[in-house]
Amino acid sequence: MRKVGSKEKIRQFLIAHVGQVVSSIQLRDAAGKGVSEWARRVRELREDEGWPILTNNDSTKLKPGEYLLEHLPTKSKNVTFTRSISAKLRAEVLDRNGFTCQMCGLTPGDIDPDTGRKVRLHIGHIKDKSLGGKDELSNLRALCSSCNQGAKNVTGEKPTAIWLLSQIRRAGLDEQRAVYEWLLKKFG
Numbered sequence: 001m002r003k004v005g006s007k008e009k010i011r012q013f014l015i016a017h018v019g020q021v022v023s024s025i026q027l028r029d030a031a032g033k034g035v036s037e038w039a040r041r042v043r044e045l046r047e048d049e050g051w052p053i054l055t056n057n058d059s060t061k062l063k064p065g066e067y068l069l070e071h072l073p074t075k076s077k078n079v080t081f082t083r084s085i086s087a088k089l090r091a092e093v094l095d096r097n098g099f100t101c102q103m104c105g106l107t108p109g110d111i112d113p114d115t116g117r118k119v120r121l122h123i124g125h126i127k128d129k130s131l132g133g134k135d136e137l138s139n140l141r142a143l144c145s146s147c148n149q150g151a152k153n154v155t156g157e158k159p160t161a162i163w164l165l166s167q168i169r170r171a172g173l174d175e176q177r178a179v180y181e182w183l184l185k186k187f188g
């Protein structure tokens, strides 16, 4: 008997639910594997195979953890996403964004408090390719894995100074010291 891989299972699940909003829990169940497996497969379909799978980063109608296969992928849309971005352009995006996730602010080396894993950055499209977004500097940004999958409940809005200060004031001394050391390193 042929073993059906988790990617194939997700592929079939999404095709069966085209045009319908599905949740990360449904996708995880469809993949039938480890917790992180489904997310990687969805990303591969989006980025490597150009499937028009929308997340809350692409559409305000979607909540974090919700996904929508807009329409069936056509052959012509079967273009590679990430690989169409040159190494030079990748480096420019990461440099411009200060090697920081533009949604949640985590940076490689940090441990993502939501997943307990080391942060990895990806190049994400601000306007999704399936919606006509281009592979150019102005349409690209650095995102961590969780944010790239629309799995985090954060808005794209930048925090204000007064909000930041209020959070620092209510943090513990050790946390405040860590912020102080980070600021020292950044601004000397």
Ligand SMILES: [Zn+2]
Pocket: 101, 102, 103, 104, 105, 106, 143, 144, 145, 146, 147, 148, 152
């Ligand atoms: Zn992030």
